[in-house]
Every structure is written in structure tokens, then in C-alpha cells.
Amino acid sequence: xxxxxxxxxxKEWLLELRRKSVIAGLGLYLFSLVFICYLTFALHQQALNxxxxxxxxxxxxxxxxVNAAAKSFxxxxxxxxxxxxxxxxxxxxxxxxxxxxxxxxxxxxLAGFVLFAVFIFNPVQDVxxxxxIVLLAxxxxxxxxxxxxxxxxxxxxxxxxxxxxxxxxxxxxxxxxIRATRNALDGLGRSxxxxxxxxxxxxxxxxxxxxxxxxxxxxRS
Amino acid sequence: xxxxxxxTAIVILIYVHIAGLxxxxxxxxxxxxxVRALYFHVPMWFxxxxxxxxxxYYAIRYLRTQQPDDDVRAESFAHTGTAFGLLGIFTGMLWAxxxxxxxxxxxxxxxxxAIALLVYLAYFVLRGSVENREQRARLSAVYNVFAFAxxxxxxxxxxxxxxxxxxxxxxxxxxxxxxLDSRMRFVFYPAVAGWFIVGWWMATLRYRLKKIKEKxxxxxxx
Numbered sequence: 001x002x003x004x005x006x007x008x009x010x011k012e013w014l015l016e017l018r019r020k021s022v023i024a025g026l027g028l029y030l031f032s033l034v035f036i037c038y039l040t041f042a043l044h045q046q047a048l049n050x051x052x053x054x055x056x057x058x059x060x061x062x063x064x065x066v067n068a069a070a071k072s073f074x075x076x077x078x079x080x081x082x083x084x085x086x087x088x089x090x091x092x093x094x095x096x097x098x099x100x101x102x103x104x105x106x107x108x109x110l111a112g113f114v115l116f117a118v119f120i121f122n123p124v125q126d127v128x129x130x131x132x133i134v135l136l137a138x139x140x141x142x143x144x145x146x147x148x149x150x151x152x153x154x155x156x157x158x159x160x161x162x163x164x165x166x167x168x169x170x171x172x173x174x175x176x177x178i179r180a181t182r183n184a185l186d187g188l189g190r191s192x193x194x195x196x197x198x199x200x201x202x203x204x205x206x207x208x209x210x211x212x213x214x215x216x217x218x219x220r221s
Numbered sequence: 222x223x224x225x226x227x228x229t230a231i232v233i234l235i236y237v238h239i240a241g242l243x244x245x246x247x248x249x250x251x252x253x254x255x256v257r258a259l260y261f262h263v264p265m266w267f268x269x270x271x272x273x274x275x276x277x278y279y280a281i282r283y284l285r286t287q288q289p290d291d292d293v294r295a296e297s298f299a300h301t302g303t304a305f306g307l308l309g310i311f312t313g314m315l316w317a318x319x320x321x322x323x324x325x326x327x328x329x330x331x332x333x334x335a336i337a338l339l340v341y342l343a344y345f346v347l348r349g350s351v352e353n354r355e356q357r358a359r360l361s362a363v364y365n366v367f368a369f370a371x372x373x374x375x376x377x378x379x380x381x382x383x384x385x386x387x388x389x390x391x392x393x394x395x396x397x398x399x400x401l402d403s404r405m406r407f408v409f410y411p412a413v414a415g416w417f418i419v420g421w422w423m424a425t426l427r428y429r430l431k432k433i434k435e436k437x438x439x440x441x442x443x
Contacts, residue, residue, distance in 0.1 A: 129269045147367060151360050165347060165364060168340040169371040172378075203374050210370045216364045218285050 004088055008096030019183040022071060030112055032065045038119040043160040050123045053116070054181040058137075058174055061112050064140065069145035070162045072097045073153035090107035090219035091212060094146065098211065109134045125187025133184060133193075137177035140207055144169050147211040150218045173207075176200055228424055235414035240408045260408050264416040265309030266334075270376075271418050272302030273341070273369060280365035283358060289431075292358035295365060296348065297427040299341055307340045322355050333376050340368045379412040 016023055037056050041048045048056075084093050113134070116122070122132045145166050152161040180196035241260035276298035283291035298333035313331065314324035325331065347364055 049276075144367075144371065147363075151347065151364055154356055154360055155347060156352065157350055161347060161350060164343045168343055169368055171336055171377040172371065182392050199374070199378065206373070208369055210367050214284075214367055217359055217363050221357075 034115040090216035094215040105138040130184040140173040226410040230418035262312040278360040302426040
């Protein structure tokens with residue numbers, strides 16, 4: 001089981017390296033988003049307080065992650081699905097995609113953080129807590145959006161559907177992440193954000209479990 | 222028996238409308254007569270949640286048994302649930318206009334309700350954009366179950382974390398602290414039951430309508 005997943009992960013990684021334009025496109029998308037935020041806000045830096053920073057940051061991350069997760073099923077040639085169907089079970093495919101998307105979204109979130117720190121400013125006081133929240137929220141985004149991408153890839157206007165189906169589902173993760181980030185920005189005691197972190201873990205558990213149970217039904221077609 | 226239930230619901234709702242508008246209600250500051258919204262607004266939400274639960278139940282059943290009928294049922298219940306949700310939002314806005322001063326106050330409850338509606342509107346968009354019938358049934362069932370699970374933290378957890386002015390949350394007295402004295406209970410509980418039965422009825426009507434349309438289509442092609 002784990003061996004198969006590792007092989008699938010390796011395959012994702014190799015494919016990513018071969019289609020560098022895709023990953024470059026994602027990077028550029030992220031950069032453009034941050035740059036737009038910079039142009040519209042940082043010219044009068046006083047206007048941007050920490051709460052706005054957190055909201056802007058998470059919106060940027062969300063939009064990039066939606067695009068990154070969308071490509072996990074949308075745009076793949078149908079031959080690949082057929083091939084994967086013969087060599088691996090639905091759960092293995094899902095877990096491989098999920099882990100890959102989690103890693104990819106974490107990387108994008110971190111890149112986004114660096115860009116935000118360079119162009120706008122870096123208000124994070126409690127870095128470790130912030131990283132933990134980034135990891136948890138990205139895992140949550142990835143597990144919800146991977147399943148949604150699977151659904152949207154089967155429908156006709158996939159790219160629009162990806163946004164329409166995805167946003168309402170991830171909004172609870174987004175809200176909790178913004179709340180928790182505010183605490184990390186203020187450098188409050190860890191105990192004040194324990195609740196938010198636990199809720200994130202719980203939401204991830206729900207989203208992950210639902211994706212794991214439901215994905216085989218999409219995969220079968 | 223079935224007709225008996227429907228007649229009961231109609232009688233209950235006639236009673237609810239008359240009693241809800243005419244009977245005495247407790248005098249409360251700010252709320253005043255708007256406390257009567259309890260009879261018409263809150264049952265909409267109870268109805269919506271129950272109808273969405275029914276919709277998810279049929280979606281799960283579809284995934285287990287692949288019976289096309291279950292898919293039609295899930296769609297009908299989601300449809301009726303959305304109608305209830307819209308009515309709930311509008312009655313809530315009406316109420317908020319008089320007690321909070323503006324129809325849309327950005328309250329967590331209002332936002333959560335709006336997002337819940339977005340989820341189910343997205344569900345209908347999804348249904349509209351898949352051509353193959355079996356595929357549409359399967360995909361929308363998966364989304365239905367997943368979205369319902371994702372909605373749970375949104376509706377039941379987040380409003381409790383943030384401060385809200387909605388009665389029953391954020392430290393505000395809910396309907397069972399003092400404003401729902403025993404007189405109001407006599408109207409409120411029948412109202413919930415009556416509206417729910419009507420919702421169920423509407424959903425089954427829609428289901429039967431869709432079945433008849435299907436049969437007519439089949440006859441046309443045959």
C-alpha cells in the first residue's frame with residue numbers, strides 16, 4: 001500500500017518536472033497575486049493592518065491552491081486515468097494526489113509568505129505557530145479540493161465549476177485559518193490558539209475521511 | 222394515512238397563522254411584536270436543515286444502491302430545502318431590519334446561512350453541467366454528501382466561536398430562556414412540525430413530477 005503510494009508520488013513528481021511550464025505558471029500566478037496586493041495596498045502602508053494582512057495572505061494562498069489542486073484531475077489525458085485504474089486502487093490514487101497536493105500547497109503558501117514579507121511586510125511574531133497553521137490549512141485545502149477537482153474534471157465547464165464547488169466547501173477552513181493567523185501575528189500565548197488549531201485538525205479529519213470514502217465512487221466511472 | 226398527515230399539516234399551519242398573528246406574546250424590549258418571527262422564521266431553518274439531511278440521506282443511499290430514483294429524491298429534497306433556506310433568509314432579513322436596524326448585518330449566522338445556500342446552488346450548477354445521467358447522479362451525490370459534511374463546522378461550530386447578535390448565540394438569550402414562555406411553545410412546536418411536513422410534501426410532489434416527466438420522455442422516444 002505505502003509502496004504503491006510512494007511510486008505514485010514519484011510519478012507525480014516526475015510529471016511535474018517534465019511539464020515545467022505548469023509549475024512555472026502557478027508560481028507566476030502567485031507572484032502576480034502578491035504583486036497586485038502590493039500595488040493596491042502597500043503604496044499607503046499605513047492602511048494595511050495585521051488583520052487585513054492575514055485576510056489578504058489567505059485569500060492569495062487560497063486562489064493559488066485552487067489552481068494547483070485543479071490540475072490534479074482537470075486537464076489530465078483520459079489515457080492516464082485508464083492506466084492508473086489498472087495499476088492502483090482508488091484509495092491509493094487519492095492518497096497519492098492528496099499528499100502531493102498538500103506538499104505543493106504548503107510550498108506555495110511558504111513562497112507566498114516570502115513574497116508577502118518582501119513586498120508588503122512581515123508581521124508574524126510566532127513563526128512556528130504560523131507554520132503549523134499553514135501546514136494544517138494547506139492539508140485541509142488539499143483534501144477538500146482534490147476531491148472537488150475529481151468531481152469537476154468529469155463535468156463540462158470544469159474550471160468554472162472548480163471555483164463554484166470549491167469555495168463554499170473550503171470557507172470554514174479559511175475562516176479558522178484567518179482567526180488562528182491573527183493570534184500568531186500578535187504573538188499571543190500559544191494557549192489562546194489551541195482551540196483554533198484543534199478545530200483545524202478536526203475539519204481536516206472530516207474532509208480527509210469524506211474524500212477517502214467518497215473518491216472511489218467518482219473514480220469508478 | 223398519508224392524506225391524513227397532509228390535512229393535519231394544513232390544519233396546523235392555519236392554526237399557526239391565526240394564533241401566531243393574534244395570540245398574546247411576551248412584551249420584550251427591542252423585540253416587541255417582532256418576536257412573532259419565531260413562528261415563521263425559525264421553522265424555515267429547522268425545515269431547511271431537516272430537508273438537507275434527507276437529501277444527503279438519499280445521496281448516500283444512491284451511492285450504495287445506484288437506484289436512479291434515489292438521485293431524483295435527493296435532488297427534490299435539496300430543491301425544497303433551498304426554497305426553505307431562501308424564505309428563512311428573507312424572513313430573517315425582515316426581522317433584522319426592525320431589530321438590528323439593517324436587513325444584512327454581517328452576522329455570523331446570516332453569513333453561514335448564505336454560504337449553506339451557496340453550497341446547494343453550486344450543487345444545482347454541478348447537476349446542470351453534466352450531460353450523462355448516471356454520471357450526473359453519482360457526481361452530485363458525492364458532492365452532496367461532501368458539502369453537507371463541510372457545512373457542519375460552518376453552521377454549528379463557527380457561529381459559536383464568534384460573537385453574534387442572533388438570539389440563542391453569543392450569550393444572547395435564545396428562544397428557550399425566557400421569551401419562549403409556555404404560550405409561545407404552543408404555537409412554535411406545531412409550526413416546526415407543520416412547515417416540515419409541508420416541506421416533505423413539496424419534495425415528494427417534485428419527485429413525482431420528475432418521475433412523470435421521465436416517463437413522458439421515455440414514451441416520446443419509444
